[in-house]
Amino acid sequence: MNIAILSRNPQLYSTQSLFRACRRRGHYVRVIDHMRCQLAILNGSKYIQYQGEILKHIDAVIPRIGSSVTKPGAAVLRQFELQNILSAITTTGLLNARDKLRSLQILSSHKIETVDTIQPELNYRADKIIQLLGGLPVVVKLSEGTHGTGVMLADSKNGLITILETFHNLDQKVLVQKFIKEARGQDLRAIVVNGEVVASMKRKAQPGEFRSNLHRGGTAIHIKLDSSEQKAAIDAANALKLGVAGVDLLQSKNGPLVLEVNPSPGLEGIETITKVDVAGKIVEFLESKIDAHRTLADMIS
Numbered sequence: 145m146n147i148a149i150l151s152r153n154p155q156l157y158s159t160q161s162l163f164r165a166c167r168r169r170g171h172y173v174r175v176i177d178h179m180r181c182q183l184a185i186l187n188g189s190k191y192i193q194y195q196g197e198i199l200k201h202i203d204a205v206i207p208r209i210g211s212s213v214t215k216p217g218a219a220v221l222r223q224f225e226l227q228n229i230l231s232a233i234t235t236t237g238l239l240n241a242r243d244k245l246r247s248l249q250i251l252s253s254h255k256i257e258t259v260d261t262i263q264p265e266l267n268y269r270a271d272k273i274i275q276l277l278g279g280l281p282v283v284v285k286l287s288e289g290t291h292g293t294g295v296m297l298a299d300s301k302n303g304l305i306t307i308l309e310t311f312h313n314l315d316q317k318v319l320v321q322k323f324i325k326e327a328r329g330q331d332l333r334a335i336v337v338n339g340e341v342v343a344s345m346k347r348k349a350q351p352g353e354f355r356s357n358l359h360r361g362g363t364a365i366h367i368k369l370d371s372s373e374q375k376a377a378i379d380a381a382n383a384l385k386l387g388v389a390g391v392d393l394l395q396s397k398n399g400p401l402v403l404e405v406n407p408s409p410g411l412e413g414i415e416t417i418t419k420v421d422v423a424g425k426i427v428e429f430l431e432s433k434i435d436a437h438r439t440l441a442d443m444i445s
């Protein structure tokens with residue numbers, strides 16, 4: 145296949161790992177910066193121009209679109225999709241996952257257990273929100289944050305009001321969540337590829353911290369998920385329409401809860417810790433889809 149990795153930085157571990165996996169499996173591969181793609185719709189036909197060249201003959205793309213450029217990145221990905229090019233994740237999946245509220249709406253409609261969440265209205269009542277979420281502390285998080293930034297604990301009513309006011313003044317949408325204290329600063333990260341958990345790890349926050357993100361100094365160990373955790377992770381990726389996803393789960397006293405789903409999960413931590421060739425699994429997934437995709441594309445073109 146002729147594969148394009150959509151990435152802003154060819155030096156990143158994940159980009160490199162995917163690049164090597166494509167090469168190893170005998171594909172032609174290049175890295176394309178999605179922010180340098182010019183999208184053209186001319187005389188009813190769609191083109192993507194990159195560094196003065198009209199992109200042609202690409203069979204499949206592997207999007208690695210960062211959360212700071214979700215919207216423009218999604219526009220580029222959609223243009224690839226509209227040209228009938230296979231993608232490891234759909235544009236819809238990317239947009240579903242990047243908005244935490246939208247993800248939770250979709251997950252709960254699929255009867256997948258999630259963390260109790262409120263998006264406060266303008267004239268919110270802090271005491272009511274705290275009560276609905278089972279008491280203090282509560283977690284406040286940016287609706288479109290990542291790497292644990294913009295995720296904080298409010299341990300008093302006034303603390304919650306101050307945080308909400310601050311985010312409101314910064315024009316940032318936030319969610320307030322029940323704090324799952326029995327998770328004890330730990331969560332599970334499952335990588336789902338093509339409806340299967342291919343790698344999983346448990347992440348633990350550093351002392352004095354409840355956010356277990358590796359970017360926040362968390363550490364991780366390789367573990368295998370039990371069947372209910374596996375089901376939750378697979379169902380979540382499917383519900384959001386993601387062929388590739390990093391699903392974060394919290395172990396609550398009532399079983400696993402889906403916390404969030406990452407459409408472009410980092411590969412460095414999971415590959416190093418589990419020794420699984422996740423990048424290879426992603427390329428294998430494209431290989432398994434390409435023939436059916438080409439047949440479908442021929443039928444509709």
Ligand SMILES: Nc1ncnc2c1ncn2[C@@H]1O[C@H](COP(=O)(O)OP(=O)(O)O)[C@@H](O)[C@H]1O
Binds near residue numbers: 290295323325
């Ligand atoms: N409601 C919660 N209860 C307990 N821990 C939480 C909760 N929400 C987030 N965390 C912790 O904070 C981390 C970051 O939160 P998350 O919602 O995944 O944001 P991000 O998208 O920035 O990673 C999680 O991995 C988890 O360890």
Ligand SMILES: [Mg+2]
Binds near residue numbers: 291292357392404
């Ligand atoms: Mg997270």
